[in-house]
Amino acid sequence: MNIARVIVDVPAKQTDRAFDYKIPSHLEGVILPGMRVVVPFGPRKIQGFVTALQAESDFQQLKSISEPMDLNPVLNQELLTLGEWLTEKTLCYKISAFQAMLPAALKAKYEKKLVMAKNADRKLLPERVSALFQKTEEILWDDAVKSGALPLLQKEASNGNIEIIYQVKERVKKKKVKQVFAAADPNKLADYLQQLPGNATKQKEVLEYFLHEEGPVDQKELFSLFGITSSTIKGLMQKGLLGQRDVEIYRNPFGDREFERTEPLFLTDGQRKAIIPILNSIENNRHETFLLYGVTGSGKTEVYLQSIQRVLENGKEAIVLVPEISLTPQMVKRFKGRFGNQVAVMHSGLSAGEKYDEWRKIQRKEVKVVVGARSAIFAPFENLGIIIIDEEHETSYKQEENPRYHARDVAIERAGNHKCPVVLGSATPSLESFARAHKGVYHLLTLENRMNNQALPSVDIIDMREELREGNRSMFSRKLLEKIKDRLGKKEQIVLFLNKRGHSSFVMCRDCGYVINCPHCDISLTYHRYNQQMKCHYCGYEAPVPNACPECESEHIRYFGTGTQKVEEELAKILPEAKVIRMDVDTTSRKGAHEKLLDQFQDGHADILLGTQMIAKGLDFPNITLVGVLSADTMLHLPDFRSSEKTFQLLTQVSGRAGRHELEGEVIIQTYTPEHYSIELAGEQDYDKFYEREMMVRKIHRYPPFYYISLVTVSHEELMKAVSVTEKITQYIQSKLSAESIVLGPVASPIPRINNRYRYQCLIKYKREPELGLALKKVLDNYQQDIATGGLSVSIDLNPYILM
DNA sequence: AGCACGCCGACT
DNA sequence: GTCGGCGTGCTC
Numbered sequence: 001m002n003i004a005r006v007i008v009d010v011p012a013k014q015t016d017r018a019f020d021y022k023i024p025s026h027l028e029g030v031i032l033p034g035m036r037v038v039v040p041f042g043p044r045k046i047q048g049f050v051t052a053l054q055a056e057s058d059f060q061q062l063k064s065i066s067e068p069m070d071l072n073p074v075l076n077q078e079l080l081t082l083g084e085w086l087t088e089k090t091l092c093y094k095i096s097a098f099q100a101m102l103p104a105a106l107k108a109k110y111e112k113k114l115v116m117a118k119n120a121d122r123k124l125l126p127e128r129v130s131a132l133f134q135k136t137e138e139i140l141w142d143d144a145v146k147s148g149a150l151p152l153l154q155k156e157a158s159n160g161n162i163e164i165i166y167q168v169k170e171r172v173k174k175k176k177v178k179q180v181f182a183a184a185d186p187n188k189l190a191d192y193l194q195q196l197p198g199n200a201t202k203q204k205e206v207l208e209y210f211l212h213e214e215g216p217v218d219q220k221e222l223f224s225l226f227g228i229t230s231s232t233i234k235g236l237m238q239k240g241l242l243g244q245r246d247v248e249i250y251r252n253p254f255g256d257r258e259f260e261r262t263e264p265l266f267l268t269d270g271q272r273k274a275i276i277p278i279l280n281s282i283e284n285n286r287h288e289t290f291l292l293y294g295v296t297g298s299g300k301t302e303v304y305l306q307s308i309q310r311v312l313e314n315g316k317e318a319i320v321l322v323p324e325i326s327l328t329p330q331m332v333k334r335f336k337g338r339f340g341n342q343v344a345v346m347h348s349g350l351s352a353g354e355k356y357d358e359w360r361k362i363q364r365k366e367v368k369v370v371v372g373a374r375s376a377i378f379a380p381f382e383n384l385g386i387i388i389i390d391e392e393h394e395t396s397y398k399q400e401e402n403p404r405y406h407a408r409d410v411a412i413e414r415a416g417n418h419k420c421p422v423v424l425g426s427a428t429p430s431l432e433s434f435a436r437a438h439k440g441v442y443h444l445l446t447l448e449n450r451m452n453n454q455a456l457p458s459v460d461i462i463d464m465r466e467e468l469r470e471g472n473r474s475m476f477s478r479k480l481l482e483k484i485k486d487r488l489g490k491k492e493q494i495v496l497f498l499n500k501r502g503h504s505s506f507v508m509c510r511d512c513g514y515v516i517n518c519p520h521c522d523i524s525l526t527y528h529r530y531n532q533q534m535k536c537h538y539c540g541y542e543a544p545v546p547n548a549c550p551e552c553e554s555e556h557i558r559y560f561g562t563g564t565q566k567v568e569e570e571l572a573k574i575l576p577e578a579k580v581i582r583m584d585v586d587t588t589s590r591k592g593a594h595e596k597l598l599d600q601f602q603d604g605h606a607d608i609l610l611g612t613q614m615i616a617k618g619l620d621f622p623n624i625t626l627v628g629v630l631s632a633d634t635m636l637h638l639p640d641f642r643s644s645e646k647t648f649q650l651l652t653q654v655s656g657r658a659g660r661h662e663l664e665g666e667v668i669i670q671t672y673t674p675e676h677y678s679i680e681l682a683g684e685q686d687y688d689k690f691y692e693r694e695m696m697v698r699k700i701h702r703y704p705p706f707y708y709i710s711l712v713t714v715s716h717e718e719l720m721k722a723v724s725v726t727e728k729i730t731q732y733i734q735s736k737l738s739a740e741s742i743v744l745g746p747v748a749s750p751i752p753r754i755n756n757r758y759r760y761q762c763l764i765k766y767k768r769e770p771e772l773g774l775a776l777k778k779v780l781d782n783y784q785q786d787i788a789t790g791g792l793s794v795s796i797d798l799n800p801y802i803l804m
Numbered sequence: 805a806g807c808a809c810g811c812c813g814a815c816t
Numbered sequence: 817g818t819c820g821g822c823g824t825g826c827t828c
Contacts, residue, residue: 019828042807042827059828517815
C-alpha cells in the first residue's frame with residue numbers, strides 16, 4: 001500500500017480525477033487518506049488530498065509525494081465519502097468539494113520564485129541579474145515580472161544558473177506563544193545568581209523569579225513583570241540557565257469572557273410533547289428528520305438544548321446551524337451558557353485564524369457541540385448524535401457559489417451516515433419542508449403556544465397609498481407615528497424594520513425619468529450618502545452623483561427609495577427627543593459592534609432600534625412593545641417565485657419581536673399592497689392559511705415543492721455568444737427530458753449584464769428526471785474548451801434559491 | 805489552472 | 817534567420 005490516490009488542487013474538468021503517487025519509504029505509514037500533501041504536478045508543486053491508499057497503479061511513471069502537510073488527516077472517511085456525494089449532487093469538482101468542507105485556512109497558498117542555482121558562478125551572470133540577487137536570496141516571480149528582467153532571468157534559468165522553485169505554503173499559521181522555563185536546577189541558578197556582577201539587576205530579578213517558579217511562563221509576562229526585553233532572556237539562555245519554547249495556543253475570539261451557566265428549564269407541555277420523539281430517535285440511533293414548527297417565542301431553543309444534552313450524555317456530538325445573521329452574541333450565550341467550553345462557534349465574523357482554531361477544537365475532540373453558520377455542517381465530528389437547523393427556511397443555508405449545496409441536504413445525508421436525527425426548526429417553515437412533513441417524509445412536531453401563553457402581538461396593516469391620498473407624504477403613517485410617540489411617553493421600546501440599508505436605492509432625473517445605471521451591469525446604482533457616491537452592488541463600480549442629468553442636462557436629480565440612513569435622519573427631524581440606534585451592515589461591520597449596539601438597546605440607552613434583516617431574528621427584549629415595518633413590499637416584487645414566501649416569513653419574524661414578555665406587543669406594517677395575501681396573512685399570523693394559498697400558486701405555476709427546478713446560467717462578453725450557447729443548451733436539455741418536464745429558455749437573466757458580461761439562462765422544471773444530472777454534466781463537458789479559454793461561463797444550479 | 809510545446813507572422 | 821504571438825494538450 002505505498003501508492004496514494006490524490007485529488008490535486010486544480011479546479012478544472014481535465015484534472016477532476018485522482019492522480020497516483022508513490023509514497024516514499026520514509027513516509028510509509030505516515031501518509032493516510034484524508035491528509036493534505038504536497039505533490040509535484042507537471043513542473044510545479046501543488047497541494048492535493050489523499051483519498052485512498054493502494055498497492056498498485058496502472059500508471060507507469062509515478063512520481064513521489066513531496067511531503068505531507070498534516071500530521072493527522074483533515075478529512076475522515078465519512079467526509080471523504082461526503083465529498084464524493086457533494087460532487088455528484090452539485091456537479092462541482094472534487095477538489096472544490098473538499099475545500100468547501102474545510103476552513104479556508106487550510107487552502108494552500110502558492111509561491112513561485114527564482115533563486116540562484118547552487119553551482120552558478122555569480123561572475124558569469126549578466127550584471128543586471130547579479131544585481132537583482134545582490135539584496136536577496138530569492139526573487140518572487142511577480143516581482144521579476146515587474147522588474148522587466150524576466151526574459152534575462154528565464155534565459156539564465158535555461159542555462160541552469162537560476163532555478164525556478166514552486167512552493168506550497170499554509171495560509172494561516174498556528175498561533176504560538178514563546179514560553180520561558182528554567183533550564184538548570186535551582187542550585188545552579190542560585191550559584192550563578194551569586195556570580196552575576198552587581199549591575200546585572202534585571203538578570204538577577206529574573207533568576208530570582210525562576211528560583212521559586214520553575215514552570216514555563218509566557219515570555220510576554222516576564223517582559224511586563226520585570227520591564228525587560230528579549231535581550232535579557234537571551235543572555236540567560238546563552239548561559240544555559242533558561243530555555244525557550246513555542247507553545248501552540250488558540251486565538252480566543254470571546255476574550256476571557258465568562259458565560260453565565262444556565263440550567264435546563266422546565267419544559268411546557270407542548271415542549272415536552274415535541275421533545276419525546278426526538279429523544280426517542282436519539283436513544284435508538286434512528287435517522288429521522290423532524291420539522292419543529294413553533295410560533296415565535298414558543299421555546300424551540302430549549303427543545304434544542306435539552307436534545308443536545310441527551311446527545312452529550314450518550315457520549316455523542318451535536319451540530320447546530322443558525323443563519324449567519326442571527327448568530328448573535330445572544331445565541332452564542334445560550335449555548336455556551338448551557339454547555340460551557342464544550343461549544344465551538346463558527347461564523348463569518350471570525351478571522352480565518354479564529355475559524356481554523358475553532359475547527360481544530362472540533363477535530364481534536366476538545367468540544368462536543370458546534371454552533372455555526374452554513375459551513376459548520378461539515379464539522380469533522382465522528383460520532384454525531386443530532387443535527388439541528390434553526391430557522392430552517394432561511395435561504396442563507398444555500399451556498400450560492402460552487403459547490404452550490406444546501407446545508408439541509410448535507411445535514412440529512414450526514415445524519416443518515418451517523419444514524420441520528422435532524423431537527424429543522426422554524427416558525428415559518430419553507431414550503432418544501434412543510435410539504436414533506438405533510439407527506440410524512442419528515443416527522444412534524446408542533447409547538448402551538450408561546451411560552452407563558454403570551455398572546456401573539458396584534459398586527460395593524462396600514463395602506464400607504466391611503467396615507468398619500470390624504471396628504472401624508474412622510475415615510476411614517478400617522479398611526480405609526482402616534483404609536484411611536486405613545487411608547488416614547490411610556491418609556492417602552494420600539495423596533496423599526498426596513499429592508500434596505502444605505503440612503504436611497506436609486507438616483508433618477510425628475511425631468512426625464514432617467515435612472516443612473518452601472519456602466520458595466522444592467523442595474524441601477526445605489527446612492528451612499530456618507531461619501532456622496534453612487535455604487536454598484538454587483539461589480540463595485542463607484543461614481544460621484546452628477547450635477548446634471550446625463551440625458552437631458554436637467555439639474556433636478558433626486559434620490560428615490562428609502563434606506564436606514566435616511567430614516568434615521570428623518571426620525572431625528574420629527575422626533576428629536578427619541579434616541580435611535582441604527583443597526584445594519586454599515587454600523588455593525590466592526591468587530592463586536594453588533595453586540596455593543598444590542599447591549600446599549602437592552603440597557604435602555606435608546607428608545608428605537610432601527611435596522612435591516614439582522615434585527616428580524618432572535619432579539620428577545622422584554623421592553624419592546626411596538627414593532628414597525630416601514631415598507632413591507634420591498635421584496636415582494638422581486639423576480640423570484642419565492643418572494644411571497646420570503647415576505648410572509650420576514651413579516652412574521654419581525655412581528656415576533658414584540659411583546660415576548662409581560663407587556664403586550666403591537667405591530668404596524670406599512671405597505672402599498674395591503675391586499676396581497678402574503679401581507680394580509682402575515683397580519684393575521686396564519687401560517688397554515690398562507691401555506692395553503694401559496695401551495696396553490698406553486699401548483700399552478702409548477703414550482704417547488706410540486707416541481708424540482710434547475711437553472712443553467714450562461715455568460716459571455718458577447719451577447720450573441722451567450723444567446724447562442726444558451727439556445728443550444730436549452731435544445732439539448734429539452735431533447736433529453738420527458739414530456740412532463742418544462743424547459744424555459746433561453747431568456748435573459750433578471751440582471752442581463754454584470755461586469756460587462758451578458759447573462760442568459762434556462763430554467764428546467766421537472767418531477768422526475770434521473771438522467772438530468774448526467775445531461776447537465778455532458779453540457780459542461782461539451783463547452784469545456786470554451787469555458788477554459790473562450791471566456792465562456794456556464795453555471796449550473798440544481799435547486800437554485802436565487803434566480804438572478 | 806499553469807505550463808510547455810509548437811507552429812505561424814514581424815522584426816533585428 | 818529569430819522573437820514572440822497564442823492555440824493545443826498534458827499534468828500521476
